[in-house]
Amino acid sequence: MATHKLLLLPGDGIGPEVMGEVKRLIDWLNSAGIAKFETDSGLVGGSAYDAHKVSISEGDMAKALAADAIIFGAVGGPKWDAVPYEVRPEAGLLRLRKDLGLFANLRPAVCYPALADASSLKREAVEGLDIVIVRELTGGVYFGEPKTITDLGNGQKRAIDTQVYDTYEIERIARVAFDLAKKRKNKVTSMEKRNVMKSGVLWNEVVTQVHKREYPDVTLEHQLADSGGMMLVKWPKQFDVIVTDNLFGDMLSDIAAMLTGSLGMLPSASLGEVDVKSKKRKALYEPVHGSAPDIAGKGLANPIAMISSFGMALRYSFDMGDLADKVDAAIAAVLASGLRTADIKSEGTTAASTTQMGEAILKEL
Amino acid sequence: MATHKLLLLPGDGIGPEVMGEVKRLIDWLNSAGIAKFETDSGLVGGSAYDAHKVSISEGDMAKALAADAIIFGAVGGPKWDAVPYEVRPEAGLLRLRKDLGLFANLRPAVCYPALADASSLKREAVEGLDIVIVRELTGGVYFGEPKTITDLGNGQKRAIDTQVYDTYEIERIARVAFDLAKKRKNKVTSMEKRNVMKSGVLWNEVVTQVHKREYPDVTLEHQLADSGGMMLVKWPKQFDVIVTDNLFGDMLSDIAAMLTGSLGMLPSASLGEVDVKSKKRKALYEPVHGSAPDIAGKGLANPIAMISSFGMALRYSFDMGDLADKVDAAIAAVLASGLRTADIKSEGTTAASTTQMGEAILKEL
Numbered sequence: 001m002a003t004h005k006l007l008l009l010p011g012d013g014i015g016p017e018v019m020g021e022v023k024r025l026i027d028w029l030n031s032a033g034i035a036k037f038e039t040d041s042g043l044v045g046g047s048a049y050d051a052h053k054v055s056i057s058e059g060d061m062a063k064a065l066a067a068d069a070i071i072f073g074a075v076g077g078p079k080w081d082a083v084p085y086e087v088r089p090e091a092g093l094l095r096l097r098k099d100l101g102l103f104a105n106l107r108p109a110v111c112y113p114a115l116a117d118a119s120s121l122k123r124e125a126v127e128g129l130d131i132v133i134v135r136e137l138t139g140g141v142y143f144g145e146p147k148t149i150t151d152l153g154n155g156q157k158r159a160i161d162t163q164v165y166d167t168y169e170i171e172r173i174a175r176v177a178f179d180l181a182k183k184r185k186n187k188v189t190s191m192e193k194r195n196v197m198k199s200g201v202l203w204n205e206v207v208t209q210v211h212k213r214e215y216p217d218v219t220l221e222h223q224l225a226d227s228g229g230m231m232l233v234k235w236p237k238q239f240d241v242i243v244t245d246n247l248f249g250d251m252l253s254d255i256a257a258m259l260t261g262s263l264g265m266l267p268s269a270s271l272g273e274v275d276v277k278s279k280k281r282k283a284l285y286e287p288v289h290g291s292a293p294d295i296a297g298k299g300l301a302n303p304i305a306m307i308s309s310f311g312m313a314l315r316y317s318f319d320m321g322d323l324a325d326k327v328d329a330a331i332a333a334v335l336a337s338g339l340r341t342a343d344i345k346s347e348g349t350t351a352a353s354t355t356q357m358g359e360a361i362l363k364e365l
Numbered sequence: 366m367a368t369h370k371l372l373l374l375p376g377d378g379i380g381p382e383v384m385g386e387v388k389r390l391i392d393w394l395n396s397a398g399i400a401k402f403e404t405d406s407g408l409v410g411g412s413a414y415d416a417h418k419v420s421i422s423e424g425d426m427a428k429a430l431a432a433d434a435i436i437f438g439a440v441g442g443p444k445w446d447a448v449p450y451e452v453r454p455e456a457g458l459l460r461l462r463k464d465l466g467l468f469a470n471l472r473p474a475v476c477y478p479a480l481a482d483a484s485s486l487k488r489e490a491v492e493g494l495d496i497v498i499v500r501e502l503t504g505g506v507y508f509g510e511p512k513t514i515t516d517l518g519n520g521q522k523r524a525i526d527t528q529v530y531d532t533y534e535i536e537r538i539a540r541v542a543f544d545l546a547k548k549r550k551n552k553v554t555s556m557e558k559r560n561v562m563k564s565g566v567l568w569n570e571v572v573t574q575v576h577k578r579e580y581p582d583v584t585l586e587h588q589l590a591d592s593g594g595m596m597l598v599k600w601p602k603q604f605d606v607i608v609t610d611n612l613f614g615d616m617l618s619d620i621a622a623m624l625t626g627s628l629g630m631l632p633s634a635s636l637g638e639v640d641v642k643s644k645k646r647k648a649l650y651e652p653v654h655g656s657a658p659d660i661a662g663k664g665l666a667n668p669i670a671m672i673s674s675f676g677m678a679l680r681y682s683f684d685m686g687d688l689a690d691k692v693d694a695a696i697a698a699v700l701a702s703g704l705r706t707a708d709i710k711s712e713g714t715t716a717a718s719t720t721q722m723g724e725a726i727l728k729e730l
């Protein structure tokens with residue numbers, strides 16, 4: 001049995017708690033002889049700042065580069081609001097994405113039937129919802145230069161951010177979206193603002209070309225990002241795979257996640273390019289939710305998004321689709337049994353702490 | 366009685382139809398001696414392109430600069446998808462905003478009680494909703510330079526858009542938001558991405574300073590734009606006034622509008638700075654909805670957003686708040702009577718064409 005190297009980066013807030021439940025699952029998989037994971041861990045975000053005055057240390061970056069996959073919790077919190085921009089908690093996550101070349105961020109927005117009523121949308125609008133947002137993750141306004149604040153004198157400053165996209169960056173993310181759609185409902189919706197942004201014009205052009213050249217059998221639609229956002233709120237089920245840039249993807253995937261009413265349940269995968277020789281790709285898995293500092297340390301956090309992110313790692317990094325299916329089934333079974341953490345608690349269900357939820361899922365497995 | 370100069374720019378798609386109903390209202394106000402409007406009209410968007418191969422002619426720009434207020438319909442449509450970027454329909458609207466200095470875009474998102482069920486959100490989440498998005502409209506990535514597509518050779522192109530904000534631009538839009546909040550529920554929520562964008566860092570800093578210096582009695586909250594979007598979908602009633610930049614404002618105001626279920630009903634105002642001498646400000650009023658080319662020319666369009674935009678002109682440009690209240694009351698009364706255009710038709714209500722709706726509102730007045 002092959003040994004897989006995992007780096008666990010719990011981060012801040014509820015990160016360590018939810019990571020604890022993944023750790024429990026990994027230990028069991030190892031001891032039961034189902035898989036062989038070698039785990040190491042490191043600090044990222046505010047916790048790295050507190051220890052080393054950086055958002056991630058060079059040592060942990062080296063571990064990240066050497067790992068087969070990274071399991072990431074969450075970063076940030078008001079505690080670090082005043083730290084210098086360069087070492088703010090988010091910088092650690094952004095450096096991991098950039099230096100590992102994790103250009104493809106897959107964010108499924110799935111409505112768990114047991115939770116449809118937790119959505120602010122009407123049941124009929126979200127029940128059965130199953131879409132994926134494919135977000136470009138290493139380009140655009142997140143990383144473009146110049147990115148500066150200049151003092152102009154007279155009490156005036158000027159802030160500049162730069163949105164940059166090259167053809168190849170759009171091509172490779174488009175391919176990820178089309179490949180994914182082929183395994184799903186065969187439909188891709190590309191979103192940009194070509195009526196205002198030159199990057200939107202190029203985005204639209206390149207996605208159209210990739211489609212024509214390589215994926216003529218997949219249905220492709222184009223939407224302006226603002227009206228796409230509206231359609232997402234109005235009737236999300238019209239979509240299958242949505243492909244969009246880094247900033248629009250940030251907004252749209254969060255909104256899509258909130259629609260489902262299942263925010264504490266949603267995983268994500270950030271993938272690099274497949275290496276021609278080793279056939280491997282760098283990968284980082286993280287829950288869609290944030291570090292939720294207000295409930296940290298109280299045993300209130302929902303570990304499902306984190307466990308489900310580990311499930312995505314099994315599927316995408318280790319070709320253990322069957323085991324991933326079992327993890328998904330265990331989560332569904334525990335939900336069906338009525339167990340709920342505080343964020344998804346409703347009348348007639350049974351309250352569970354972070355640990356109780358993790359244990360119940362493990363028992364189900 | 367003072368004479369007010371209005372420029373009517375119906376634009377494309379359903380623009381001319383809904384503008385027809387405003388024209389009807391203006392004619393009546395004039396003939397009944399209630400007000401004195403001198404109207405002129407011009408072409409913008411695709412219709413200007415068809416006539417002159419530009420998105421707005423110099424002649425119409427001159428009229429716009431001379432008018433006391435502009436009443437704008439909508440622009441764009443698939444017919445002009447292939448026209449050169451510089452003369453695409455939207456360029457006409459963007460030029461009007463920029464050359465007239467219309468930096469403050471006010472977008473109320475109000476849920477008409479009679480239409481609460483048209484929302485994809487649950488009734489309790491939107492009933493009574495009344496928020497305003499204050500969007501910066503002449504800066505940011507919409508207008509920043511460089512804004513280019515460069516051929517890099519090897520089949521590669523590079524697209525660049527630039528987000529630029531200066532202190533004074535953020536200060537003046539913040540003041541608009543705080544002033545508005547003082548007449549409402551006294552709360553402003555500022556949204557940006559300071560964790561990723563330098564413009565977000567400056568935005569946050571300047572809004573905080575303006576608050577401290579000039580509006581300490583207004584409640585100010587800061588939200589990251591992505592989680593702000595989530596909160597908007599989850600529980601929009603927690604907000605009063607939201608202030609944000611041009612691109613986030615584009616996304617967030619469209620989403621807020623869709624939440625209400627009343628998209629065809631929502632007006633907007635785009636305002637310039639108050640001239641120190643004349644005490645006047647340039648202004649453009651337009652519905653939040655677009656040109657809806659699919660239903661254009663069929664008498665199906667809902668003229669309420671357009672009429673209500675004219676109502677905003679009465680209030681903000683001509684100090685006729687009482688008359689504006691009457692227009693709002695007439696719209697509410699007609700809705701209460703059960704009359705509905707196709708977009709908001711539901712069981713047990715009476716169908717009305719664009720014209721019938723316009724006439725009914727006028728009769729009510």
Ligand SMILES: CC(C)[C@H](C(=O)O)[C@@H](O)C(=O)O
Pocket residue numbers: 090093094250560561591
């Ligand atoms: C933490 C932050 C930098 C990040 C982003 O903006 O990408 C987060 O919002 C996300 O969506 O993963």
Ligand SMILES: CC(C)[C@H](C(=O)O)[C@@H](O)C(=O)O
Pocket residue numbers: 195196226455458459615
């Ligand atoms: C038509 C388009 C240029 C415009 C924008 O992006 O600002 C529209 O979406 C709006 O919100 O007024």
